[in-house]
Amino acid sequence: MKAPSLGEFEELVLLMVAALHNEAYGVAILESLETKLSKKVNISAIHVALKRMEEKGFVKSRFGGITADRGGRRKKFYVITAFGKQALDQQYSIRTELYQQIPEISFN
């Protein structure tokens, strides 16, 4: 079977989930992404990416405890799985490899 693919935006979200470790939930990811990318991102786009990656097995999720914030709704935290990490590594190595193949000459 073909390995599930990882889209560009999904990759960004996955990286952010990994970076935030244990503290990654919708709004946190949104905020960090917006600062890093310095552009507006819609929360629904992040949710879609998370749901899809959860289906593919790149992340897994758990609910946090109830707080008075957020109108009493629990946060849903995401963590990267080993499979997700593997996908990231693969993506990373392909990119580095390709990057290193760039001949110096092409910039002159």
Add this chain to the structure above:
Amino acid sequence: MRPTPPHRAIKFLRWFCREDFIEEVEGDLIEIFEMQFEDSPKKARRKFYWSVLKYFRPEFIKAFSNQNSNYLTMQRHNLKLTIRSFLKYRSQFLINLIGLSTAIAAVLFIYLWVSDELGMDKFHQKDEQLFQIYSNHSDAAGISTWKGVPGLLKDELETVPEVESSTVYTDTHDFTLSSNDSYFRALGKFADSSFFDVFSYQLLSGGNKNPLKDESAIIISESLAQKLFGSTDVIGKSVTWHFWEKQKEVFVSGVMKNTPNTSSDQFDFIMSWEFYHDMIEYKQWGNYYARIVVAINNPANQQQAASTIDKIFKENAQTEKVTLFLKKYSDQYLFGNYENGKEAGGRIEYVRLFSIVAFFILFIACINFINLSTAKASQRTKEISVKKTLGASRPSLINQHLTESVLISVASMFLALGLVWVLLPQFNLVSGKALSFAFTWPFALTAISVVVFVGLIAGSYPALYLSSFDPIALLKGKLAKGKGEVRGRQVLVVIQFALSIILIVAVIVVQGQMSFLQNKNLGYDRDNILYFEREGKILENSETVLHAIKQVKGVEGAALSGFIIGGGNSTGGVDWEGKTEEDQIQFWEIKAGTGMLELMGMEMAAGREFTEEFSADSASVIINETALEAMGMEDPIGKTITHYTGEKKIVGVVKDFNLISLHTKIEPMIILYNPKETHFVIAKLEKGNEAQTIQGIEEVYKKINPGYVFKPQFLDQDYEALYKAEQRVSGLAKYFSALAILISCLGLFGLSAFTLERRTKEIGIRKVLGAGQFNILYLLSGDFTKMILIGILISLPVSYYLADQWLANFAFHISLSWWIFALAGVSALAVAWLTVSIQTIKASNTNPVDTLKSE
């Protein structure tokens, strides 16, 4: 205080969003909202709405059907129960399935037939505007209605403002065509150049723009082109047309598609009307030799157009006895009969008849379903009461039983479609149609409505009945509704058998009338008489031909004859001494050579036949008894009448014989001696060796007339062709009524099986107490016999009335004697007894020990 996000947006989100996502999504949205609220409450609200809308996508929308999962589960449960009950009561299921599917197949067949009949001649684009001109001729005997009009009328029609266009043509006739010395017979007609403007027969491209304008033009169909030339690219090729002593070389000016099956007029070529009109000698306002169809601008103007046309006609024809009127072109096929100038049905009666039969059959099959399901109800009472106790509502129980009936009707429909598919060629054979089983929306719609009709009609009564049980009484073991329920079933069985008996009577009457027609003495001998058209050399030396044919072994005699079954020419142009204005009569006119009457077994009432000894016979005429009566002559032999071709001396009176058909009474007729212009050679063959004799005649024909096609026809076949419609209908009726009685018996079989099953203990006890086998049989058959007797009583007056109506269509018909009804009743009773006895005998033979030992 915390800011609250827009209430309506949250409500909307909760309505559509998947339950497992809602908390997370809502939480995140609120968190963002709260953050943004500090900056700008308005913007935050707007953003909130916008974000909620962005979630409205497939990933987040829940499966809405889940909401009604209870309903779905119930449906699934019903389906499962239905299938289980089918499996459990297999015989009942099979009886229903067989009954319903054959009934539905019959209905589909009838639908195909009826829709084909109704669609006849409707393919013309101007269908709504097309009207045929008819003429009503009144004479002493009443009004007779013809399609014919004087051809001269056509040119006058241009002055009628309501008439957009019109076309004049002749009836289709069987002609000989030749090309390069090969001869073919083909059906053709003459028509003027506007024929293709008025009708929608399709011309293939490549021909002339106005292909009938030229006198020597001919339009041929694709199949005829293939036959004559082996190709359809034949514009300009030459064909020779032969008719009797006339010939004409014509050139193909156009090729048309074969006339569609939906056209009642089937022909293979058309030639120019101008040619025909120049050729004939009877171009007069008093002769009704042409057919005219007009396209009027607005169908609403029919009356107005008709009266204008009639006025023009009356001015020219100088007669008050004939009135022209218009009839919608496509109505002619179904409403073709006229009685005394008034429309009197036609094929539409058969269309109606079969529609009713279809309904009968379906109804009978539905009754089976109802009877069997209510009968079986007692065995399902426990299931129903347990369900009711557990809180099942009545609508949900009704729903369950309707599911069952709709499911069985859907299954029957599929089976029926298969049956139709398999049996369609057979059906086409019997009905004489070329129906095809193609998917069309109207057909699909009919099929679906039949399924719904059957499902609901057959299912609703059992559903209502079964769901009305009182669970407490039922669980205690009481089936409260005893008598009424049984009575209801009995009434339905009575109706079933009444309908079946009506159909049986119909079949017997139709068959009886058909064989009456076939064996009726018409006043002439039609068996073993062969005739063929005079063409080519046979026109010139007819004496030699007759002589040669008489020499062929097996030929009893030969003569020249103009006799055609079904009529021929008719004329009003006969005058006699003492004729008054009221005596304007139409005479059928037959031309004959010597010896024709004797050969055909016609008897003379007075005088003599045309014979060779009297060479002066060229001015002789023979009349029939009806003509004699109509003219009011006494001692007619030797008197003179004035025919439009000259004075004629009456030399004989022939006894009445039936020329037209037994639908009509015998009409006045004159037989003219004119061997030169008679169209046919007839020969009487000896019985027994016909095939060889025909071959002998063909050899003679080929020798004298090389090249021409020898196409012998037989009088008895022509005669039978007159009643083709009736014969087809009687064939179909036979099948459908057999089906009806079969389905009824199927139901009776199921019902009796059920009754016996419930009475096994009773029978056992009766046997133990000393009842004999006959007693048991009597007891068990008694109920059914009573029902069928009542059915017979109900059906007899109805079937008598219907049969009487149908027979009134024939001037000569069988009388309805009591034995027809007795036979129908007794056969229904016998079939029913047979059905029931299969089971009663089994029941009465069972050892009571077997039925009584266990409780």
